[in-house]
Amino acid sequence: MEERPAKTYMYFVITILFWGGAWVAAKMVVAEIHPYVAGSIRFVLAFFILFPFLIAQEGRGALLRWRDVPVLAFQGATGVFLYNVMFLRGMQTTSAINGSLIVAAGPVITALVSSVYLRERVGLRQLAGFAVSLAGVLVIVSQGSWQVLRQIHFNPGDVLIGIAVISWSLYSVGGKVAMQRISPLANTTYSCGLGAIMLSLLAWPYFNDAGLFSASGQAIGALIYLAVFASAIAFFTWFKGVQQIGASRAAVFLYLVPVTAALHAIPILDERVRGYHLIGALLVSSGVYVATHLQSRSRQVEPAGSALPVQHAEHTSYR
Numbered sequence: 570m571e572e573r574p575a576k577t578y579m580y581f582v583i584t585i586l587f588w589g590g591a592w593v594a595a596k597m598v599v600a601e602i603h604p605y606v607a608g609s610i611r612f613v614l615a616f617f618i619l620f621p622f623l624i625a626q627e628g629r630g631a632l633l634r635w636r637d638v639p640v641l642a643f644q645g646a647t648g649v650f651l652y653n654v655m656f657l658r659g660m661q662t663t664s665a666i667n668g669s670l671i672v673a674a675g676p677v678i679t680a681l682v683s684s685v686y687l688r689e690r691v692g693l694r695q696l697a698g699f700a701v702s703l704a705g706v707l708v709i710v711s712q713g714s715w716q717v718l719r720q721i722h723f724n725p726g727d728v729l730i731g732i733a734v735i736s737w738s739l740y741s742v743g744g745k746v747a748m749q750r751i752s753p754l755a756n757t758t759y760s761c762g763l764g765a766i767m768l769s770l771l772a773w774p775y776f777n778d779a780g781l782f783s784a785s786g787q788a789i790g791a792l793i794y795l796a797v798f799a800s801a802i803a804f805f806t807w808f809k810g811v812q813q814i815g816a817s818r819a820a821v822f823l824y825l826v827p828v829t830a831a832l833h834a835i836p837i838l839d840e841r842v843r844g845y846h847l848i849g850a851l852l853v854s855s856g857v858y859v860a861t862h863l864q865s866r867s868r869q870v871e872p873a874g875s876a877l878p879v880q881h882a883e884h885t886s887y888r
Contacts, residue, residue, distance in 0.1 A: 577810055577813040578810070580807070580809045581806075584806045584807045585826055586829055587798045587802060587806075588803055588826050588830075589827075589828070589830040589831075590833045591794075591799035591830075592666075592830040592834065593791075593834050593837050594791035594794045594799065595791075596660050596664075596834075597788055597791040598657070599660050599661045601783075601785060602779055602780050602784050602788055602792065603775045603779035605657075605768065605775050606772045606776055606779035606781055607657055607779075608653040608654065608656075608772070609771070609772040610781075610792060611796045612653070612768060613796075614793070614797065614801075615761050615765070615796045615797075615801050616758065616765050618802075619754070619761060619800075619805075622754070622758075623758045626752075626754060627754070627755065631755050631758075636750075638763075640743050640746050640747045641747060641759045641760050641763055643739075643743045644740050644743040644744060644747065644756070644760035644763075645762070645763030645764030645766070645767060646763075646764065647739040647740040648736065648741075648760060649740075649760060649763070649765065649767070650764045650767040650771070651733070651736040652736045652737045652740065653768065654768075655732045655733035656729075656733045658726075659726040659727070659728075659733060660730075662724060662726030662729075663726030663729075663730060664834070664840050666830060666831050666846055667726075667730075667846075668726070668730045668830075670706075670827045670850055671706050671709060671730045671731060671734065671853075672733070672826075677703075678735060678738040679741045679742075681699060682735075682738040682741070682742055694859060698856040698858070698859035699856065702853045702855075703856070704852050705851070705853035706731070706853060708845050708848050708849040708852060709727070709845065709846065709853075711845075712843075713845030744760075754804075754805075827850055827854075831846075
């Protein structure tokens with residue numbers, strides 16, 4: 570049964586608000602809890618929240634098959650393990666606004682990675698969009714200073730967030746392969762689970778001195794927010810919305826993530842929006858739009874069943 574339009578768009582509002590809040594929550598968490606331990610707990614909780622939803626939706630057909638383990642393990646290693654190590658480490662030294670804006674270039678990076686590994690054609694318009702987005706990222710990480718660029722003196726956290734974007738693009742390529750056989754929800758659940766195992770192995774030596782047991786209620790609440798709202802619920806509401814209106818129309822909502830991150834960061838973290846943030850945001854958003862507009866138009870004529878996997882590969886750069 571088709572959902573009413575107002576209810577469908579409410580799914581996206583919930584998703585974008587939760588993903589925007591993730592940047593602020595991460596900033597609170599890493600101030601008190603070791604990043605590796607925080608990442609481990611986040612995705613262990615997310616898996617145990619997602620798995621019952623998966624079973625309820627797909628029944629026994631949702632059980633993991635051995636033939637899908639390699640590609641899901643690759644996704645867990647890139648999109649959950651490496652991405653979150655870089656993400657949480659980066660948030661120790663960068664701002665929530667900076668981080669969310671840099672990640673906004675993710676779809677462009679994904680397009681370039683896909684052209685190499687999946688032989689997908691990258692046209693001149695996409696290359697132009699990549700160049701514009703890259704310029705926006707440079708404006709952000711240099712804080713609008715040509716002197717910083719000349720001295721190649723970037724904020725270490727911004728560099729780590731950039732590495733996270735690349736790792737998530739690799740995850741996206743794996744997702745396009747995996748979702749030829751399994752659903753987006755199954756792909757998300759199992760990649761979260763396998764990535765959680767990897768994060769837990771990395772985090773194990775740090776649990777005693779992680780600050781977990783001495784963390785404030787604010788930090789613990791932020792960690793629960795990351796697991797429940799920014800991971801499990803946000804993915805679920807995103808999939809519900811995409812199911813109703815299709816992937817191409819849903820993509821426009823992703824560009825609101827930096828805006829919602831700023832709306833959270835300004836009152837909660839007392840961060841300020843400066844001129845270079847606005848210029849960088851405009852360049853990144855313009856570049857992403859230019860690079861993905863032709864793809865979005867072409868996907869509108871594709872069969873409905875082919876759209877969801879493709880968009881899943883794009884949207885996950887923003888969580």
